[in-house]
Every structure is written in structure tokens, then in C-alpha cells.
Amino acid sequence: MLKLDFHPSGRHFLNVPGPSPVPARILNAISLPPIDHRGPEFGQLGLKVLSDIKQIFKTKQPVIIYSASGTGAWEAALVNTLSPGDQVLMYETGQFAVLWKNLAVRLGFKVEFMGLSGAKEWRYGVDAAKIEARLKADTGHQIKAVCVVHNETATGVISDMAAVRKAIDAAKHPALLMVDTVSGLASAEYRHDDWGIDVSISGSQKGMMLPPGLGFNALSAKAIEASKTAKSAKAFLAWDDIMEANKTGYWPTTPSVNLLYGLHEAIDMLMNEGLDNVFARHQRLASACRAAVAAWGLETQCQDPACYSPVVTAVVTPEGVDADALRKLILERYNLSLGTGLGKVKGRVFRIGHMGDCNALTLLAAISGCEMGMKAFGIKLKGSGVVAAQELLQ
Numbered sequence: 001m002l003k004l005d006f007h008p009s010g011r012h013f014l015n016v017p018g019p020s021p022v023p024a025r026i027l028n029a030i031s032l033p034p035i036d037h038r039g040p041e042f043g044q045l046g047l048k049v050l051s052d053i054k055q056i057f058k059t060k061q062p063v064i065i066y067s068a069s070g071t072g073a074w075e076a077a078l079v080n081t082l083s084p085g086d087q088v089l090m091y092e093t094g095q096f097a098v099l100w101k102n103l104a105v106r107l108g109f110k111v112e113f114m115g116l117s118g119a120k121e122w123r124y125g126v127d128a129a130k131i132e133a134r135l136k137a138d139t140g141h142q143i144k145a146v147c148v149v150h151n152e153t154a155t156g157v158i159s160d161m162a163a164v165r166k167a168i169d170a171a172k173h174p175a176l177l178m179v180d181t182v183s184g185l186a187s188a189e190y191r192h193d194d195w196g197i198d199v200s201i202s203g204s205q206k207g208m209m210l211p212p213g214l215g216f217n218a219l220s221a222k223a224i225e226a227s228k229t230a231k232s233a234k235a236f237l238a239w240d241d242i243m244e245a246n247k248t249g250y251w252p253t254t255p256s257v258n259l260l261y262g263l264h265e266a267i268d269m270l271m272n273e274g275l276d277n278v279f280a281r282h283q284r285l286a287s288a289c290r291a292a293v294a295a296w297g298l299e300t301q302c303q304d305p306a307c308y309s310p311v312v313t314a315v316v317t318p319e320g321v322d323a324d325a326l327r328k329l330i331l332e333r334y335n336l337s338l339g340t341g342l343g344k345v346k347g348r349v350f351r352i353g354h355m356g357d358c359n360a361l362t363l364l365a366a367i368s369g370c371e372m373g374m375k376a377f378g379i380k381l382k383g384s385g386v387v388a389a390q391e392l393l394q
Contacts, residue, residue, distance in 0.1 A: 013336040015366040017153040017312035018183055019205040019212055020356035025269065026209055030262040037257055038250065046249030049260055052267045056185060056208075056275070057200055057218040059192035064242050065263075066215040067256040070182040070203030073215030074100050075107065076237040077178050077199040081223055082144055083231035084108045089134060089175070090147040091115055091126050094154035095343035100147060100180060107232065112143070122344055125159035125307035128167040135171035145176040151184035154342040156314035156351065157302045158188060165196040176223060182206060185216075186270055187282045187311045187355045198223040207311065209269070209356040210262045282310040285354040285363050288389040289313045292367045296374070297382025301349050311355035312339065315370075316348060318379060323350045330373035336366060360393045
């Protein structure tokens, strides 16, 4: 039997950039007994969540809900719209863009991976002008899709999706626009219809405040048309079977009944607060977190103020400081979980998540734990990040 011997007193502070803390109301909902997923009561639940989730994506188009993580939703977006050997243009902003690219390559698509290099690598958002120039050069329209990450949790960078759509339109290119908003949805402003997104990809464990286990594809009419001729192999992920069953509130396979209970509660909580208020809350907390980092005399990984993420701040540790060793000390001493550095920034950054069910005091607790941990680790700080954050939040 697995022995878990790390049981400190008090609550655990989960400040990784997902999974995010799950509110008691949602935990209570998902703890209810399952119901017959072919019965009339479930059909009512299905119709309700399928309709209401559209408000979160700000769309009038269908939203597919999978019993899968965001990775499954990545794959679904590609295989439902593309055929083997199709060329896709993907933009590198951090580790999750890299992982999506690797998945596309394994599925048999021809991937062109562009991004910034040198000192700007992984520190800035998507350069829409580069995408426009590349699409204008593709006079034969070989590129079938442009794939970008809205909020890159590995780097704390958020990108302008409306600008990417304008770039595609300016190039007069028919490529589909696919956007990963796994960590952006329900925490940062997102407009599927207004921004002309063809497939929006998300998951349940970030701004939606649920445990991992649900993946989402929000569609456009153009994406649905593309799916009718796409030849990639798919079965469980096929949109057509799911959309047909969804007409009456059901799924063609067994859905995650209890997570759908939680989804119903999560949407209700978000709409009661008001999405604009949710977005403003996240922006305020992110500003306070960055104020703390500046007071410490440290840098954020994101170097463009226009691209600061409202849901996660990636903090660059001083030269010679192992960020993962620092995280380990903070976890063991203060029961605070921080995000690790991923890919090209592994060991060089730690990440403070401020997404979903969070407020001023939960953020201040995380900042306090970071500050005490860095001092215990021997890092000389310029000033108090706790005080700086307090002053901004008061």
C-alpha cells in the first residue's frame, strides 16, 4: 500500500498554474451519487451544461465536451479538421506550444514551428505580423491551420488572439485558426465568435475551477464544414457522433457524470460573479503579484507589459539559484505548491498561479510563503513583496 507520510497541519496552498483550487460548492456537487447517463434527468443536465458553456466561450456555436484533459482536446481539434500530411503553422511561446506541436507531428501532420529567438525566446507573445507574412508567402494555400496558445502558463505570457485573426484575414488566407485557451478560459477575456476562432481548446482544471477530466472544443461553422471532409482517423473524438447525441443532451459514450455536475455549478458561480468581474479580479491579483516580484528585485519571465498573464506569474530566480530546489524548500516548510519551470526554463523559474477560486488573501499567503522561502534559501531580496502587494490590493 502506498504510504503518504507528508501530512503537515493546516490547509495546503495550491498555487500551481493548474489544477487550481476547487471550491467547496463544486466539491459538494461532484460528490453526489451518479445518475443513469441514459435517463431523462441526465438529458436535462446535458442540455443545460451544453447550452450554458457557450456563455463562457462567448459563442453561439456548438461546444464539444470530452471526458479528457486539454491534451485530448488538442488532438480532437486537429483530427476532426485535418487530413494526414496536412501542413499546419504553429507558434512557439512556451512549453505548451511545444507539446501541442509534438502531438501534431506524432499524428502525421507537417508542422512549421515559428517564434522568436535569442533574448526574446519564450519572453513575448505571438507576433501576428510574422504569421501574416508567412501566410502571404503561402500563395498555394498549403497551410491548412494556424495553431496558437492564448495563455502560455509555462512563461506567464498571454497573446492577442484578435490580432492573429486580423493577420490571417489581411493575408486573405483560408487557414483555420485554432487556439489553446486551456489556462485562459474563465480567467482572461476570451471571445470565440468575435475573434473569429475556428476551434477553441480548453480544459476543466484551470479557470473553470474543476478537477482535471473535461476537455472542450468550441467550434465555428467553418470548422464544422472542414470536419465533413477531414480524413484523419478518429472514433471517440469524432465531432459528428457527439453533436448528434448532444441534440438531446446525451453523449455517444459514457460521459463524466459527476464532473458535469461540477461544471453546472462552476458555470453558475462564474455567471453569478459576472465574467467581466472575474476578469478584473484576475487582472488585479496579477498586478499585485508582479508588484511583489518587482519589490523583491527579481524579473518576470514575460518581458512585454502588454502580454502579462492575468493567471500566472513566472518568476526568474537569481543566477545560480536552482528554482526547483527553492520550490522544494517552500513546499516542505510552508505547505505551498508552486509551479515548476518547464522545458527551456526548467530550473530557472518558479510560477505563482493566481487563477480560478482565488482572492487577495490567498495570493498574499502565496507571496508570503515565497518571500520566507527565498530568505530561508539565502536569496538576498531588495524589499518586501508582501508589503508591495498589500499596498496595491488595499
